[in-house]
Amino acid sequence: MTQTVITTDITTDQLLKTIEGAYNYIQSKRIETEHGIRYSLEGSANSDPYFDDISLYSGAAGIIHFLLHYYEVTGNEQYLQDAEAAFSYIQYRWKEARELSLAFSPWAFTTGYAGASFAVAELYKFTQKEVYKTFIEEVVDGIIADVKASDDGIGGYWTGSFGILADSGIFLELLSLADQFDRQDWRDFTLQTGRVLLNKGIDYKDGGRYFEGSSFGGKIIPGFPIGAGGVAYTLLKLYQASDDKAFLDATAGVKDFYHAIYEYQDKTITVPHDLPNEENENPVHYLGYCGGNAGLIRYLYEDYKVSKDDKNLSEIEQLIQSIVDLGAPEEHSEGFWHTIAYCCGSAGFLNAFLSVYQVTGKDIYLDFAKRTAIQLVKDGDLNEENGQESIKWNEAYTRLEPDNISAPIGFYDGAAGVASVLLQLYSLLEGDYKVSRIIDDPFPSTY
DSSP: OOOOOEEEEEEEHHHHHHHHHHHHHHHTTEEETTTTEEOOTTTTTOSOOOOOOTTTSSHHHHHHHHHHHHHHHHHHHHHHHHHHHHHHHHHHHHOOOOOOOSSTTTTTTTTTTTHHHHHHHHHHHHHHOOHHHHHHHHHHHHHHHHHOOOTTTTSSSSOOSSSTTTTTHHHHHHHHHHHHOOOOOHHHHHHHHHHGGGGGGOOOTTTTEEEOSOOOOTBBBOTTTTTTHHHHHHHHHHHHHHHOOOHHHHHTTTHHEEEEEEEEEEEEEESSOOOOOOOSSOOEESSTTTTTHHHHHHHHHHHHHOOHHHHHHHHHHHHHHHHHHHTTSSSOOOOOOOOOOOSSSSHHHHHHHHHHHHHHOOOHHHHHHHHHHHHHHHHHEEEEETTTTEEOBBBBSSTTTTTTTTTSSSTTTEEOOOOOEHHHHHHHHTTOOOOOOOOTSSSSSOO
């Protein structure tokens, strides 16, 4: 049955009840195997093939990230134990069954072992157990060993696709791990290999410069984790790690490119999912993290941190206001279809609204966040079995398959991501804001 308990406001008790229900739903997919705890995606994801059940996107790594957040906010040791219990199966896969389903590359961040390393590095941060550090060292050794030299001799690559969901995500995770474990050799490798991005900029016919990032079906997709914004974000991180101005200079023209492709309706601005061409003169304008406004603000905020240009903050606020002006979070549209996902939908909006509230202190963004949380709670499907309540979110995850309804458990696609952003709001309303950022999220972490 669908919940209808929320009317005009939301309480911390309601948030916590929803988070607990999401946790119970996720745990209902937990299977004990001879290799450790496995989170099954069967019955929650309808596409075949689908992302791997250990991935950060949809599987155990993302669930670990949520569980550690849950532990940090509540102090309940059970959630830390659950997170640690999920590691053995990830380690088994790395040691004995390394091939991954639907990974952009074996080393990709959201879908490969770089993302698994992100979650395991969080486990190490909480426990200081050497087994986690050893896993990370083995994965980094694998990443380094597998790099390919660029044809022009400048830098290196793994896939030759440079969006955050591909090679840029690997660069970002390596920089993060180098900082956490104080490994200058990892940092030096990343800075040298990352020089491959320096000559990838392309002049855009209507102004500015862009990076193709990662191409799908020959389309140029400007969305943050796929396209130009994410590559520019990565270059800014490489610049900050090196003080090498070549990385900063390589981002020149990217904001002009976005200004050239924005669709303007009075003060409302949106980003096309792919660049208009003869075959598609009117592309869809996504609103979420993966292809729209909620993702692009990450590049602009990172640029603000480097440049101190207040125009970035104004543009961020305009992008956020535009999401709401176009009907979200209550009304669906072509660019915000029936999805609650952190990647494409409501959970990603909530993270973005709270992020902008965090750095501006303006109550309007907290109001947007509360409205989004109310909608997420309303959209949750509450079920009771054996005296235990669980909550899942049914969604049309794939925009072009509106009748393909699923209820994923993962961080980027389902319940773990929803519960984690609700935890952000819960902790904020409780007076002790807790958030640990993903590597492509530039807003302040609190732990």
